[in-house]
Amino acid sequence: MAHFDPNAKPFTKKWLNERLAIETIERVMSTEYWIPKNINFLWAMGMVLAATFGLLLISGIFLLMYYIPTTKEAFNSVNYLIMSQVGYGWLWRHIHAVAASVVFLIIYIHMFTGIYYGSYKKGREMIWISGMLLFLTFSGEAFAGYVLPWGQMSYWAGMVITNLFEGFSKDFLGGALNFPGLVEWIRGDYVPGQAFIGRFFMLHVVLMPLAIIGLIVLHFGALRIPHVNNQDGEEIDFEAEAEKWKAGKRKESKVIPFKPVFLSKDVFVLSIYFIFFFYLVFYHFEFAMDPVNFDPADPLKTPPHIYPEWYFLWSYEVLRAFPKNPGLVAFGFVQAILLVLPFLDRSPNVAPASKRGPFKIWFWLLLVDMVILTILGKLPPEGIFTILGKIAAYTLIALWIALPFITKAEKPIGGR
Amino acid sequence: MKELKILAVVVFFTLVTYWGVEPYAHSVMHKHVEGHDFKYPDINASKVKGNAQNGKNLIASCAGCHSIKSQGIKAPMDVMNASATYGVNPPDLSNAGAIFDEKFLIAFLQNPAHTAKAKPNFAMPxxxxxxxxxxxxxxxLKSIAPKEITPKEAYVTACGRCHANSYGKWTQIGDVPKTKFNIKTKNDVKLAEFKINVAKYQDKLADYMGKLPPDLKVIVRARSKHFLETFVEDPQSHLPGTAMPRVGVTKEGFEKIYEYLESTGDPSKAKREKVGPIVLGFLVIFAILAFLWYKSQWKGLKD
Structure with missing residues (x-):
């Protein structure tokens, strides 16, 4: 039985400690949560993502108060009610739209940082996997949200993406893998309509956010035991280094406490990020709000160009580069393969790509190829763009197939 | 410094991606149409000099269809009958001299369908x-035109008989009336009657034009200013075969119309420009303080 001091005044530190262990929590979660000292600003991307998610949540709550999820009212509730009748509604909407786009930029930076420094290896596999699950749930969340303003792109992107669930074409295996009924089941109608908007509204404001919050907790939890990686992939004895810090050897210790030392750098990076972010919100928001979506949804008029938001373009281009059936396989492959990256990298080295020989070339090829796929994903599939798209898609698949062989052949660094 | 080099790499790849998916992709997707600054180079300037007094005597031929309310000339038909007869309500001419181009109007009066690049069934002979x-x-018309007209007046005369603007409470037959519903039944008969008239008008208009011209409530966010400028100047340049006529507005007339469209489609622009500097100013101060905190915490941590 725990001991409670009968003389402790309510809500004093002692009283709270006995009931909630607040000092222990603070110590474990921040003042004695050890972070390597040898890091750069890319290590602040997690905090930047958390802050951006916070902005999405807060702005989303304000938008939710006025948004009307019906085919008749959705467009006007966003473009008229929120934009001109609700005080600062325009600000919440622009924050929400810009954050939804920028959050993916930061996710990609965060992902490529992890790949570059090998931060998914040797005990850090669950960090990577939970992070990739977050990427998938964020993708679902973004897609569901994109449907809600019920503009032309909402409608037609909703049409195209739900069509993917039809599976393989009818002539393949006698149509055994063709599920037109599944598409109707998902839409609740033959075409996107009221049931569709209601379902995606629910997904966007309840189910996906719950899943995301749960996964964020898992993602943070996954960091606790293996600790954060560092710029050189050095294996640090965190307990020994923490003792050095506590003994006042701040210079010799290889670690710093989360609060206040790591936090001070995080906050500085955040402040620079916020300047960039709010510059976009006030002066350059068009990139996050496609003009086509300011035409109300019209089932009788297909827009000449249908494309997803920029963060889906690379996988969309892989889908487009092949005929229907192989396209679906390739699309599924490039998505799912990311989840198992920790097991494809066969090298024992945890080190920045620059020190890993052929892996260095692999990393930069992957990055450049994904940028090329992203750009081609938006361009109309004509002439040279089709050919380049095919080459880039094949390259991406080849890179992933080559990864185990490249890393297997990699020389161990420093005899480890 | 190493961190700045890393930042440069991140910024480089971000900018290349941005350039590819935004400016470059849009330049490939949308053909570029060169504007002529509402100069209408295909129409020759008239060599004859107009006489307003003679014009006044000739205006009766216009008043057979058009009203000129500022001169006390009423329309021969109300809006519903006019739409049933012509497919579209002929515009009031009080402001015509203020927003339409002079040489365009002179050519238009002689050959309306050809000058407007409209369909052969164009209502005006x-x-x-x-x-x-x-x-x-x-x-x-120039002599009676007011010196200054409002953005909405420009929109109503040039666009408003085909294009509603529901965020500006404008319908093709006029402003949505301010009515009161019956407190016992919650019915608003006057509004319902108005809506029936709008529906009838729109059906006639759709028959005349081939489709219902779009509501321009938020068109400024859906199309760039350059697109709207060149489209209004010559609809055929963007959409060959479109039923939309070239209306022949002047540069100033277009600016007025655009001002109205911006007020309905992007009403937060003024507030955005006011709040932006305050937020960014705050964040710059925040960043300076954050930098000082960071420096104080990391002092003496590294060799």
Whole structure:
């Protein structure tokens, strides 16, 4: 039985400690949560993502108060009610739209940082996997949200993406893998309509956010035991280094406490990020709000160009580069393969790509190829763009197939 | 410094991606149409000089269809009958001299369908016997035009009989009336009647134009200003075969119309420009303080 001091005044530190262990929590979660000292600003991307998610949540709550999820009212509730009748509604909407786009930029930076420094290896596999699950749930969340303003792109992107669930074409295996009924089941109608908007509204404001919050907790939890990686992939004895810090050897210790030392750098990076972010919100928001979506949804008029938001373009281009059936396989492959990256990298080295020989070339090829796929994903599939798209898609698949062989052949660094 | 080098790499790849998916992709997707600054180079300037007094005597031929409310000339038909007869309500001419181009109007009066690049079923017939008559009528319209018109007046005269603007509470037959519902039944018969008239008008308009012209409530966010400018100047340049006529507004007339469209489609622009500097100013101060905190915490941590 725990001991409670009968003389402790309510809500004093002692009283709270006995009931909630607040000092222990603070110590474990921040003042004695050890972070390597040898890091750069890319290590602040997690905090930047958390802050951006916070902005999405807060702005989303304000938008939710006025948004009307019906085919008749959705467009006007966003473009008229929120934009001109609700005080600062325009600000919440622009924050929400810009954050939804920028959050993916930061996710990609965060992902490529992890790949570059090998931060998914040797005990850090669950960090990577939970992070990739977050990427998938964020993708679902973004897609569901994109449907809600019920503009032309909402409608037609909703049409195209739900069509993917039809599976393989009818002539393949006698149509055994063709599920037109599944598409109707998902839409609740033959075409996107009221049931569709209601379902995606629910997904966007309840189910996906719950899943995301749960996964964020898992993602943070996954960091606790293996600790954060560092710029050189050095294996640090965190307990020994923490003792050095506590003994006042701040210079010799290889670690710093989360609060206040790591936090001070995080906050500085955040402040620079916020300047960039709010510059976009006030002066350059068009990139996050496609003009086509300011035409109300019209089932009788297909827009000449249908494309997803920029963060889906690379996988969309892989889908487009092949005929229907192989396209679906390739699309599924490039998505799912990311989840198992920790097991494809066969090298024992945890080190920045620059020190890993052929892996260095692999990393930069992957990055450049994904940028090329992203750009081609938006361009109309004509002439040279089709050919380049095919080459880039094949390259991406080849890179992933080559990864185990490249890393297997990699020389161990420093005899480890 | 190493961190700045890393930042440069991140910024480089971000900018390349941005350039590819935004400016470059859009330049490939949308053909570029060169504007002519509402100069209408395909129409020759009229050599005759118009006489407003003669124009006034000729105006009766216009008043057969058009109202000129500022001069006390009423329309021969109400809006519903006009739409049933012509497919579209002929515009009031009080402001015509203020927003339409002079040489365009002179050519238009002589050969409306051709000048407007409209369909052969264009409602307005050739209405001036000679270039001199046309010039006289235009001179008269110019003489009665107000010096300054509001953005909404420009929109109503040039666009508003085909294009509703529901965020501006404008329908093709006029402003949505302020009505009161019956407190016992919650019915608003006056509004319902108005809506029936709008529906009837729109059906006639759709028959005349081939489709219902779009509500322009938020068109400024859906199309760039350059697109709207060049489209209004010559609809065929973007959409060959479109039923939309070239309306012949002047540069100033277009700016007025655009101002109105911006007020309904992007009403937060002024507030955005006011709040932006305050937020960014705050964040710059925040960043300076954050930098000082960071420096104080990391002092003496590294060799």
């Amino acid at each position: 050739p209405s001036a016997g000679s270039e001199q008559d046309a010039a006289d009528i235009v001179a008269y």
